[in-house]
Each structure stands twice: as structure tokens, then as C-alpha cells.
Amino acid sequence: MSNATTSVPSGLDAGGLDQLSPDVRSYWQMVGFRLRHDPVTLFFGAVILFVILAAIFAPLIAPKDPTLTSMIDRLKPIGYKDYLLGTDELGRDMTSRLIWGARSSLLMGLMPVVFALLIGGALGVIAGYVGGKTNMVIMRIMDVFYAFPSILLAVAISGAMGGGMLNGLISLTIVFIPPMCRIAETATTQVRGLDFVEAARATGGGTGSIIVTHILGNVLAPVFVYASGMVSVSILLASGLSFLGLGVAPPTPDWGLMLSTLRQAIYMNPIVCALPGVAILITSLSFNMVSDGLRQAMDVKL
Template identity: 60%
Template structure:
């Protein structure tokens, strides 16, 4: 008696069957739960974000309270008179480093996330128009973006911020202009690929308008890859924003921000090296967390992997 043979599914076929049975986002959630490394860095990133939101309640001391008698104290210093413990030491004005690091996360995250949000909205719209329109519209938009690509991102951010002047708003504007071209290019590339697929031609043949095709068939298929790419740029934006503040082109003097704190502590590196390294370590851990979470999202959202 002959037995009926069953087809053997490849890894890609199995992944597609799982997506159809569970749903795409349910499959992404399951794959994220199995990614221990991404979850670990996600917890670290969540802790940093929550500390920024609740800085006033978490910070043990006033970040602006200066006292020269306790300046440049090492990690774990305890004031015998008041009994206050500076768990991460003090800076050159005697301000508590732990409190300043917690409050500094607000400005650093603001300068890292907000420019990417604006660049995602503007660059995504420009790339979508360029990829769908093609022709002269594509050439005009993309050649304009190539002008920005002619300059290194660091020098372009310094030039724009220097021309606008010192200030958090000007720094955000400068960083937004730096990250619009890469997001526009990625969005244009993905839109062009989707525009040439058969179901878009079928929708166009059925009489669907351009706005309907973009909203229903193109936007929903490009938002995932562009969003993951944009989240990966947050780590770069945090470093660039801290660099602007370190050079005196970001936040104003005295404001608690990690890059500015590095600038203020650079003269004390030989006296309290561990305290001096704290703002740099905060920048490194935060940017690494954003980068690892972005990579984990990219892997989880790609069913071919």
C-alpha cells in the first residue's frame, strides 16, 4: 500500500506559514521574546528613558547646587558634616554627578530622538514622492540630497550649528538637516522597489488613484524598513549631539547634558578619571542600546531570516 508523501517545507516556507497562521506582528513579537540580547538592551534603554522622564523624583540632589568645598570628589564620597553621599562623585563646581547624569539624559535623549523624528517625517515624505513619481521629480529631489551627501555628517552638523548659533533648538535643526538625506535615500529606494511590484500595477489598472495606491499599497509596505533604519540612526544622532555640545555648539553652558559635562570635566581627567569618564560611558551605553535594539527589530521583522 502506497503512503501519501508530504511536501518538505524550507525555512523560508515555514516562516511564511507561521506569518500567515499567527499574523505578521505576532510573529515579530514572538521572535523578539526569544532574542535575549535585544531584550536585555531594551531593558537598559527603558531604564534610561524612564530615568529621564522621572528625573526630578529620582535624582538624589539638586543638579545645579554647587559648593566649592566638595569639588572634584571621587566616587562614593560622603560629606561627614551633612551625611550626604555622592555615589558618583562631584564635578569641578561641587555638583552631584549622579543627579547631573540623570537630568542630563533628558537633553541627550532629546537631541538624539527629536531630530530623527523630524527627519523621518520630512525625509520619508520626500523619499516617498521621489520613489513613486520617478522622472524629473525623482532627479530633482535626489540630486538635492546628494549636495548634502558631499559633506561629512560631522562637519555639516558643525557648520549648520555654527551658522545658527548656540542653543538646543538650533542644534536640533542642524541634526535634522543632517539626517534627512539618508532617510530620504532609503525611503526612495524601498518605494521604487514596491512601486514596480505586480499588485501595484494591478491596483493602478483597476482605476485606483495615486493617493490610494500610496496610502494602501506602498506606505504600509515601506514603513517597517524605514522605521527600523531610522531607529538605528538615533545612536549616531546622540553621539553627534553630544559632540556639538562638547564643542560648545549645542546646549548653553551650565546645562546638564552629557556632551557638555564632558567638556566641563576634561581638565580634571588626571585628578578624578573615573568621574570624568561617566558622561562618556553614559553616551556609549545609550547609543549601544539603541543600536542593538534596532538590530533586533530588523532581524525580527525580516521573515527571511
């Protein structure tokens, strides 16, 4: 009699999933495989991680107090004495202010998107699955907000509420809820008519259980990819609010506010004055590139 043997997928004995054929990988394993082999996404992801770590550990790595002024050291160039990136219009260390400014800029960039994802995503899933009058009411309310450009709506809401970081967060959250709701509603509408959802209804599954078990897993990917791309827009809008005096209040370090206070000195020291703008550009571009990489990695058609 011949001995029975069990076949093992090629690559398991070598360790890791990288050698597995696509047929034996799960969806999320395939997404991870694509991300690990995407150098552009990995690079910009490392940039985002660096900015986040700098914001978290700002008290430890910032060389000076970001609010400490020195009138004799105003607008000094890069490399002056122990000021690595020079000083601003009040003689404050630009290196420390950029590091501390990452905190408020990331907070204003990430939190509105997270809140909008939770609120808008929930409304979109409910509208897409229930349909009928519920869909009509929710989506017509969202359409009202679409009538206004994002930046004007954010400025109007923040200005009406009196400015400040909290009001800026609220205004940006309101701005991002409609597009999040639209994406979630569209994805849910496409999924709710599929066979496995109909089978769940036929077996007596409740609305809540069907949404949690069958709908969310298929809606999460497009909504999450869209949300990651909105972070870069949120950072730009938050910086714009601070630039106009409707966001973070001085003397709190914030990249948009720093651009506003330094704009009058741009002809005296243009390089130092441009540093907050460079920080905004690099961070928003990094989030945009990571979002594009996630979209490609999560695209089942690829």
C-alpha cells in the first residue's frame, strides 16, 4: 500500500504568505501583500508615521519652548546659532513650532474625517439599505450641503460659531459628512441586491444583523479609501481656517496660523516663512499618495 501524503500549498514551508498563489490568499492578505510590495505607498506611509511620532513626542524632541519669544533673534535664517530652522517674527524657534504645530494640524486633519466617517457612513448605510422615503429624506438633506463649496461652507459655519479649534473641528465635520454619506449609500445600494443579502433576508435575518454581518464588510473598503483621501483635504481646509483666524488661536503653534503670521515678513526671510507651507504640502501629499495606494491595493478588479 502506498503511504497517503497531504499536499501543502507552495510557500508555506518557506515561511510567509508572499509565495502563496492568489487563489489561497484571503482578501486582506492580498491587500497586505500588495501594500508590502508598493514602495511609493510605503515611503509616504513612513513620512506620515514620522510626522505622527513627532507630534506625539513633541515635548521630548522639540529643542525649545515653542512660545518663548526673543526680540533680538527675530526672523533669523536657517542654521543661525542653535536655531536649526531659524526663527519667526517674534524670535520663536521654528523647529520647535513646526514640531508642536504638527499636533494641532493632524488633530484638525484627522478628527473631522473620523467623525464624518462614523456619522456619514452610518447615515449612508441606513439610507442605502432601507431605501424608500428614508433614503430620500437623508440624501436630500445631504444634497443641500452639496450646494456650497467646501471651503466656503467651512468658513461660514466656523465664522458663525466664533472660530476656535473646537468650532473648526465641528465645521469641518459637517462639511465632510455629505460626501461620506454619499459614498456609503452608493456602495450599500450596490450590495443590498446581491444573492447573499437576499438569502439572509429569506432566512429571517434582522436589519441590524444583516447590515453588520453582510453589508459593512463590503462597504468598508471604498468608504475607508475615500476617507483616507479626505484627510489631505481636511489638513488643507483646517490650515485655511487657521490662516483666516477661524481655527487655532495664537499662540498655539499651528502650520496654517504660522503661515498667516509670517506672511508680512516673506520679503525679509522667504525661506523661513515658507517652512509651514512646506510642512502642509508634504503631509497632505503623503496622505493623498497613501490613499491612492490603498485604493489600488483594495481594488478587487486588480
